[in-house]
Amino acid sequence: METEHPIRLTSAELSSLWSNYMFDSMSICVFTYFLEKVKDEDIQPIIQQAMNISIEHIDTIEQIFADEGIAIPIGFTEEDVNTEAPQLFLDTLFLHYIKHMAKGGMAMYGIILPNIIREDIREFFSNCLASTTELYNESTSLLLSKGIDIRPPYIPYQKDVSFVEKQNFLAGWFGEQRPYTGQEVMHLYANVQTNKLGEALSLGFAQVAKLKKVRSFMQRGKEIANKHTDIFANYLRDYDLPVPMTWDHEVLESTESPFSDKLMMYHISLLNGSGIGNYGSAISMSQRRDLITSYTRLTAEVGLYAEDGMNLMIDNGWLERPPHASDRGELIKHKR
Incomplete structure (x- = not known):
């Protein structure tokens, strides 16, 4: 109360x-x-x-x-x-x-x-x-x-309880490799979907953005999303698991922007943050070392892209300052 x-x-x-x-x-x-x-x-x-x-x-x-x-x-x-x-x-x-x-x-x-x-x-x-x-x-x-949503891949039901007996359960680079766990499949599939949406939005935004630097940034985002999609899709194909469809065909040919460059840059910054969070969740739920390494490497790439986006927003005066802690040292300095 x-x-x-x-x-x-x-x-x-x-x-x-x-x-x-x-x-x-x-x-x-x-x-x-x-x-x-x-x-x-x-x-x-x-x-x-x-x-x-x-x-x-x-x-x-x-x-x-x-x-x-x-x-x-x-x-x-x-x-x-x-x-x-x-x-x-x-x-x-x-x-x-x-x-x-x-x-x-x-x-x-x-x-x-x-x-x-x-x-x-x-x-x-x-x-x-x-x-x-x-x-x-x-x-x-x-x-x-409408028949336009695809369910995540199916995996076999377990008929009995068993325990992991070999260290290669954690492997992934060399030697014997196990199939993915259900959690690993779930995150691979979900990250393909989110990257495909990001790719479609970046493509559309690249077509309509007014500033050349914003168009270049969106094009770079499309390429990163496409690259990440291919990596996750190949992991799924390794075990004959289905890959979600692309949405590039749902982007039309208009070049007149429905949104300000400021809004589109902010939107992509949100997707970058969400993507980093998704990869972090995937790392926490994956045991195969090759998956963990890929997620870690791709997180760093998204982080660098996100930082460049923030700098572009700052340069154009588009980034509102969020609530933040007091700088006590600065307060004391101004008091003198």
């Missing part, structure tokens, strides 16, 4: 609310464009559901910040979306996008929620997790009903 006197937001609560505001303000711009362009009557309600969730999040966070006397971020506004631009992605990519963004949201809220203490903020993020889970389920069901 909360005490009656005001309880300040902790660093976890403040930073999570701030980050959520930035993400949802971006999402509103994206969904506004999607709603303007979508033609499939089955997909339109899912986009509207996603939009309503983001609007509700923004309204709640703005009220919390106002009550606490916290500056509301600029985030992204109607200036960052151009609904008059031609359709850049097919309707089916809209649906894949919502499913995978909801998937990332569930993972994010699962990390945030255990670090939240204040009751009203716990309730907010609990509701975020519930509504995002519902959105994921709705979008997945629609994808399956």
Whole structure:
């Protein structure tokens, strides 16, 4: 039970609310464009559901910040979306996008929620997790009903219990190699899917970005995503496991941007962070040394790409400063 006197937001609560505001303000711009362009009557309600969730999040966070006397971020506004631009992605990519963004949201809220203490903020993020889970389920069901979602690979049921007896269970570079565990298959397959989505978005953004440096950055991102997809796909093919389809064909030929370069750069930065998190999860659930080594190496590559993206955003004045700890040394220095 909360005490009656005001309880300040902790660093976890403040930073999570701030980050959520930035993400949802971006999402509103994206969904506004999607709603303007979508033609499939089955997909339109899912986009509207996603939009309503983001609007509700923004309204709640703005009220919390106002009550606490916290500056509301600029985030992204109607200036960052151009609904008059031609359709850049097919309707089916809209649906894949919502499913995978909801998937990332569930993972994010699962990390945030255990670090939240204040009751009203716990309730907010609990509701975020519930509504995002519902959105994921709705979008997945629609994808399956349309026959355009592919289930992860099947592996045999175990008929009896056994124990690992050989050290080569951990091997992967030389000598006898075991097939992948179900967890390893799950992460390989999921990372193929997320990289394919990143590749499609980067391709579309590269076509429409205004600044040459942004176009080059997006093209580089497409190449990295394609490379990582091939690596994970080859691991799956080694044991005759299916590889998810590509979504490049769902990117249309428009060169007029529906989004600001600032929004697209921020979006790719989110995907980079999510990708690094996905690889970290995969490392924690993999035992084969070759998989761990690949994930570690590819994480470093994404990290360098993400750093270059942040520098590009800083150079253009697009990166809002997030909540941060006080620099006590600097405060003391100015006092003299």
